[in-house]
Amino acid sequence: MTMFSELITSAVSDLRHGGFIKDANELQHLADFALDQSLSAGNRKDAFEQIAMRCHVKWLGEFYLSHLSQKAWWGRLEKLGRSAKKNSRSI
Template sequence: MKISELLIEINYHLRQAGFINDADELKNFCNILLDKKLAADSHNAILIEIAMRCHVKWLGDYYPPHLSQKDWWEKLENLNRATKKHMRRI
């Protein structure tokens, strides 16, 4: 799954759970990543910001009621792995 697809999926779950500010923030990050004119340094900085949010003490602290904790953490881990993979390609 592409990083943008993962961001959209997590954004959806955050919105469903009422975490609108965090969802908006991830949506902005996704829009920035899709900008083909973005410099590599800026691209990496956004990826780092996204990866930091995948931590158990950030978005992992949230519990969307429609997902199990295991499913939520798995989604965040998938996003974290995707950001690191994307950074290695830049």
């Protein structure tokens, strides 16, 4: 989960830096749910799946972040999406 936590922190920070505050807050909220061990496995799994869905080029990937190249942003989203899917399967 450490890698996931690092990836989510980075993505949320990038979104906030780019001015996408609402999306950053939603992503952080989902991550908080996904990592909350007191929640049911189903709720946590759903949160991880919601994060993975947002890591698509047609969702968060469409945002322009002036401090990153499009390739770098997509690469970060791809890593986060893979990590979310992996964590979802392990619940």
